[in-house]
Amino acid sequence: MHAISQRTEGAWRPSPGAIYPTIAVLEDEQLVSVTAEGGRKLVSLTDSGREYLRDNAGTIADPFTAITADRGGRNDLRSSVDQLHTAARAVADSGTSEQILTAQGILEQTKRSLYLILAGQSITDGPADPTQV
Numbered sequence: 226m227h228a229i230s231q232r233t234e235g236a237w238r239p240s241p242g243a244i245y246p247t248i249a250v251l252e253d254e255q256l257v258s259v260t261a262e263g264g265r266k267l268v269s270l271t272d273s274g275r276e277y278l279r280d281n282a283g284t285i286a287d288p289f290t291a292i293t294a295d296r297g298g299r300n301d302l303r304s305s306v307d308q309l310h311t312a313a314r315a316v317a318d319s320g321t322s323e324q325i326l327t328a329q330g331i332l333e334q335t336k337r338s339l340y341l342i343l344a345g346q347s348i349t350d351g352p353a354d355p356t357q358v
Contacts, residue, residue, distance in 0.1 A: 233292045236303060309335075 230238045248268055251257040256274035260267050270278070278285060316328040338348040 229289075232289045235307075236292050237289075 226239055226241065226244055229244075248257065248259060248266075251268075251274070252259055254273075255271055256277055257268050258271050260269070313328060313332065316324055320328065341348045
């Protein structure tokens with residue numbers, strides 16, 4: 226999962242619930258083998274898996290290319306959300322009660338603004354003071 230995140234520059238961070246069932250199917254089909262190494266599971270292609278990829282090379286695309294090529298599209302928000310999370314965590318960890326309350330208002334207004342964008346409405350219709358949410 227970490228390797229996928231790295232190969233996609235953080236654009237795709239699959240959960241264990243998405244990865245482990247897929248690995249189980251590939252293992253059942255003897256395309257991969259799973260070994261425990263240092264408390265982690267290492268998944269490797271078997272000879273059958275390499276043969277399958279070789280035989281189907283013309284029809285199997287690199288799954289990471291489309292994700293990293295689309296960095297200017299949908300995936301652009303991930304970095305912004307990560308930065309917002311870091312800032313919110315800093316306020317939650319170190320802020321005063323008043324600062325935390327203000328941050329909660331800003332986050333609530335931000336959530337509403339995002340839904341307004343999807344609804345095609347103006348986001349300037351909300352309160353000017355985010356603490357007045």
